[in-house]
Amino acid sequence: MEFCPTCGMLLQYEMPHMGNPARFFCPTCPYVCPIAPKIKIKKKQPLVKKQIDSIITKDDLANAPETEAICDNCGHNKAAFFQVQIRSADEPSTTFYTCKKCGKTRRED
Structure with a gap:
């Protein structure tokens, strides 16, 4: 949940369309916050499977x-x-x- 920094209203989500990225927007004031430029994956971490010890030997x-x-x-x-x-x-x-x-x-x- 995100809130508008100017008026405090709950921001609404707008799906990406016509080449515009997805964004949060305020329904009462002109505040808009784009989502795509703020998300960056810096490093991909491989998942390592944990070794399971056998209960029965x-x-x-x-x-x-x-x-x-x-x-x-x-x-x-x-x-x-x-x-x-x-x-x-x-x-x-x-x-x-x-x-x-x-x-x-x-x-x-």
């Missing part, structure tokens, strides 16, 4: 209990499983199955 998977679950990727019928409470406490846990042959993990809510 390979040692945990090696010691995890096994069950019969068919892998969607390779069709193998043995998988290690573990359960994690992802949602609120009144919701059921999420079960993760990791294939013993190819290592692909799938979740079941």
Whole structure:
């Protein structure tokens, strides 16, 4: 929200048209403030993805209990499983199955 420096009215926005840049203008006095010349990008900053640490390690998977679950990727019928409470406490846990042959993990809510 911008206010007029001369009369204090709330400035209104006018879309760019006919080669004129977008601007704020005062509906009661002749004050006009162009928007485009005031915005300058000085330096583009690349976004760096934060590395996420694994909650379950390979040692945990090696010691995890096994069950019969068919892998969607390779069709193998043995998988290690573990359960994690992802949602609120009144919701059921999420079960993760990791294939013993190819290592692909799938979740079941």
